Structure formats: structure tokens, C-alpha cells
Amino acid sequence: YSDNSTPSTVKNLLADSKRGEQLKAEATEFKSVSLTPRQLCDLEMLLSRAYYPLTGYMCREDYDSVLESMRLTDGTMWPLPICLEVEEGFAKSLNRGERVAVRDAEGFMLAVLTVGDVWQPDRAREAAAIWGDDAHTEDLSVCQCELEHPWYVGGALEGLAFPQHYDFLDIRLTPEELSASFEQKGLKKVIGVQAGRPLHQADRAMLKEIAAEENASLLLLPLMPPSMYSSIDHFTLVRCFKEFMGTFQGDTVALNLIPWFERKMGPRDALLRAIVNRNYGCTHILVWDSDTRQRKHETLSAEFQTELGWLSEQQDVIGIKPIAERCMALNEDNGAYRSTHEGGFCINDHHAIVDLLVREKTVPDWMSFPGIIKELKKKYKPRSKQGFTLFFTGLSGAGKSTMAKVLYVKLLEMNSRPVTLLDGDYVRSNLSSELNFSKAHRNLNVTRIGFVASEIVKNGGVAVCAPIAPYPESRRIVRGAIEEHGGFIEIHVSTPLEICEQRDRKGIYAKARAGIIKGLTGVDDPYIEPENPELRIDTTKLTPNEAAQVILQLLSEKGFVSL
Numbered sequence: 001y002s003d004n005s006t007p008s009t010v011k012n013l014l015a016d017s018k019r020g021e022q023l024k025a026e027a028t029e030f031k032s033v034s035l036t037p038r039q040l041c042d043l044e045m046l047l048s049r050a051y052y053p054l055t056g057y058m059c060r061e062d063y064d065s066v067l068e069s070m071r072l073t074d075g076t077m078w079p080l081p082i083c084l085e086v087e088e089g090f091a092k093s094l095n096r097g098e099r100v101a102v103r104d105a106e107g108f109m110l111a112v113l114t115v116g117d118v119w120q121p122d123r124a125r126e127a128a129a130i131w132g133d134d135a136h137t138e139d140l141s142v143c144q145c146e147l148e149h150p151w152y153v154g155g156a157l158e159g160l161a162f163p164q165h166y167d168f169l170d171i172r173l174t175p176e177e178l179s180a181s182f183e184q185k186g187l188k189k190v191i192g193v194q195a196g197r198p199l200h201q202a203d204r205a206m207l208k209e210i211a212a213e214e215n216a217s218l219l220l221l222p223l224m225p226p227s228m229y230s231s232i233d234h235f236t237l238v239r240c241f242k243e244f245m246g247t248f249q250g251d252t253v254a255l256n257l258i259p260w261f262e263r264k265m266g267p268r269d270a271l272l273r274a275i276v277n278r279n280y281g282c283t284h285i286l287v288w289d290s291d292t293r294q295r296k297h298e299t300l301s302a303e304f305q306t307e308l309g310w311l312s313e314q315q316d317v318i319g320i321k322p323i324a325e326r327c328m329a330l331n332e333d334n335g336a337y338r339s340t341h342e343g344g345f346c347i348n349d350h351h352a353i354v355d356l357l358v359r360e361k362t363v364p365d366w367m368s369f370p371g372i373i374k375e376l377k378k379k380y381k382p383r384s385k386q387g388f389t390l391f392f393t394g395l396s397g398a399g400k401s402t403m404a405k406v407l408y409v410k411l412l413e414m415n416s417r418p419v420t421l422l423d424g425d426y427v428r429s430n431l432s433s434e435l436n437f438s439k440a441h442r443n444l445n446v447t448r449i450g451f452v453a454s455e456i457v458k459n460g461g462v463a464v465c466a467p468i469a470p471y472p473e474s475r476r477i478v479r480g481a482i483e484e485h486g487g488f489i490e491i492h493v494s495t496p497l498e499i500c501e502q503r504d505r506k507g508i509y510a511k512a513r514a515g516i517i518k519g520l521t522g523v524d525d526p527y528i529e530p531e532n533p534e535l536r537i538d539t540t541k542l543t544p545n546e547a548a549q550v551i552l553q554l555l556s557e558k559g560f561v562s563l
């Protein structure tokens, strides 16, 4: 990189206490910007120098140069824009040279930004530069920030404090502290291992093999989406990593939490990850193939090959050596793993382990470690103790309400959990009485049902829901909210429109055809069928009782109930 200083000799961007007091006093005059959890990650990376050599948010010239040539204007290799995204109105109120107070969500001032440039980025151009085509323009918002049409602000930062953390303080070292600790321990070679899931036996075998070949130590860096930093998953993941570290002997493994959020922005993202690992003192970086997270992969994915190629090309420039993950195979005779260079199965047992736990099956020793299983058991309760939602979706008159009522009664009869019925009409007259049947209101109605259902599931109950739910976007949100806490069984009641119309119990189709009501689903409003529901049931082919049996059978197969 451009100069030869290493982060261990580079100071963080926090002002000394005298300057800090001065900035605080002056800040009463400044405009303020509050950062989102993801933006807080970037701020912490900038202030701690994990984004060395950046000293603030990129200004326009650096931004353009990074997009065009992956270099800052001073020639340093840098793959992705790091700018502060703000709303248009706020951006237009700013003047060059003005100072802005950068705050967290509680309003605590963390830094002062001296505005360099303010501009509206061409997002299509940015996406094209990053991914090689502009098909990803919308992904930029997903990957980078929550704003749909952000403006960018660039400028130097003076830090007052790092974003506040209260947990795992002993493993939140800055690049400077971590590099110094490696130096102190005399560790010359360190392999950075970032992972967003707990690691198990096969992973340990692979890491041991690689560490021995490279004669290097390991630095484990658990990854969590920033919004999850306070969720149970975060604590489970970090505790699993602590257990995992305990399975190695001696000083060969370190563990640290870094405020990195995954942008998933292709090979350029991989380069940024490499730079950050280098800044934390790593000399090597393990490159995972995100596609081989499942057991059945036989070859490494094309994306992975590209990422690895880019990293190898830039390894001298960045100063870190990439190492590809390996496929590990179990020798069933002696319980040992070895890497297979002839392809074979890539072992990632995490999903299989979780599956065993929720089914109350024993996890074999060759898969994981007792301490890790103990941690995972606290989070992944057996299905028989989890709550779940039956979510019926389909046209008016398809038979959703009837089936919902049958299941409601049968589940009450079984008496394994409290059951709540959230029928479409019932919700409409209570929870959503002010809503109409526009697309926005239907989506809102469905997400409200999902919110109530997720609270029920969180507390171990069963929610039986039966809205039309014609749009995939709200169905997806509901699934996500519920699956965090338990089971989500989507049942598409796929009775054809002609039959629903023939039945017309409420006379609603006749009214729609006569033009008395407008926007009836199936007539002059769309119903987008679910692509992958857990079940599809056509009530012209099954009686309500038969359909209920099919559903109960599925619940039993998944382990939620025992018949």
C-alpha cells in the first residue's frame, strides 16, 4: 500500500480529551446526523483505522477514482466507496467546510465530520462499476444502506468515542491493539478466518491443516449483521466461537469481534475484507466459498474462483495472502477428516446439526463438540417445544376459513399449546378496521397479522392465520418474522377461481361482476401465487377433514406435534 506504515503504528482517529471538550462545546452550533446500525459499523471501522488508510468518508474525486480504477486518487488500491449516505433534504442543507455532529441512535455524539463534498451518486453507474453490470442497481440499497435514493457526503472525521458496546469487551480489540498483541506474542503469520456461523469438527480439521502448512496462527472473526448485535443469535454465535477456540491448544488461536457488516458486493467486497484483515494484523486470509455452505457441493463455485483470482492478483499490493477453503471428507474408520483435492463433499455440518437438535436427535461426536452443542441447544429448542404458524393464503371462497377453523379445533383438542385463530374477516373488523383493499393496505394488513403471529410463536403458541395475502412481499416479511422464533407453514389453498366463484357464499363475486365492488382479488385485482409453500391444497379434491389430516401429518413429520 501507498506508504509503508502498518496499522499497529497508526493512531486511531479519536481526538485527545482537550480537543474533545472543545469539539463538544462547539457542537451546539452543528447540524446532526444519526447513524443506522450499519453506518455505525463503517464509522467504527473508520475511527479505529480498520479502514486504513482512509481518514474519513471519501470525497467525490476518490469516489470516482475508486469506481473507475479501484484506486484512491493517491494511487492506493481501494475497492469500494465508503461515503456517508444521507437524505436529499439534509444533503442540500450542507455547505462545504461546515462541521456536522455524527451521532448514534440515542443522540450520543461520536464524531465530527468536516464536510468536503456533497453529491447525488449515479447508482446505476456505481452498480455497474462494482458488479460489472447495472442489473444490481437496487442491490446497492440493500447492500449499503437503508435509503433508496441517498446522497453522499465525504469529509474528514475527528472522533470523540467509538460506538458504545456493552458485551464481550475483552474481545473487541482495535487493529492497533490486536496487531500489537500479535507482535508481543511474536506471531509472525496469522490467518484471518471470518465466519457467520458456528464452526464444528470439519472446520477445525481444515483450519488445523491450513495453519500447519502455513506455519501460522489463526484469528477467528465471528460475523453478524449489525442489526443482530444485540440479538440472541449474536450471543450464541460468539459463545460458540469461544468454545471452538477452546478446542485448540496453546496460543495458536485468537478471537476478536470486529464491526464488519457483510455487503455481499462480489470480488470488490472480498478485496475490502482482505484489506481489513490485513489492518487487524493478518498476513493470510481464509476465503470461503459461500456456495458450498451446503453438503452436496462437489466443486467450488464460479464466484468463488473469481474472488480467489482477484485476491491472488492483488496479494502483493494489499499485503495479504488468500487461502482457499477446502473440502473435508470424514474417514469413517478412524473418525478423522482429511481434505479432498479430488472434489468430493464439502462438509458444512452446521445446518445438519441444527436439524438434529430441533428433532431431539443426538449429534454424533464426529460432527461437533459438547460445549458448542450445549450452546446451540439453548437457542434451537426441539420442535415439539417451539411455537408455529399455519398461514393459509388463497382467494376469497377458496376454503381458507373453513380449514383454519378445523385445524384450530383439532389443535385445541390435542392441547399441546395455546392456539389463536386470526381469520381474515376477524382481523379486518378488529386489528385492521381502518384499512381498505389497496395494495399498500393489504400488505399492511398481512404484516400486522404476521406481527401478532410472531409474538404468539415467540411465546411458544400456535397462530392459525387465514388472510387472502395476495402479495409475495408481505408474505415474505411474515415468514421472516416468524421463522426467527419457530415454525412457519404456508398453505396455499389453491381452489381455482371458477370454483370460488360458483360457491360465492358471500355473494361477493356476483357483486364484483356487476361492478358494485371494485378490486376484488381474482376478478380485477391480482393474486400472486406463492412459489414454494409448504403445502398446496385444492379443496375441490379434499374434504376439510382430509385436508386437516394432510396438514397434521406434515406437522408431525416436521416434529411440531406427535399424532
Ligand code: PPS
Pocket: 395, 396, 397, 401, 424, 425, 428, 437, 441, 442, 443, 445, 446, 466, 467, 468, 469, 470, 506, 508, 517, 518, 519, 520, 521, 525
Ligand atoms: S387481504 O388481501 O389479505 O388483506 O384480505 P383479507 O384481509 O383476507 O380480507 C378478505 C375478506 O374481505 C372481503 N373483501 C374483499 N376481499 C378481496 N378483495 C376485495 N376487494 C374485498 N372486499 C371485501 C372478502 O369477503 C374476504 O373474505 P374471505 O374470507 O377471504 O372470503
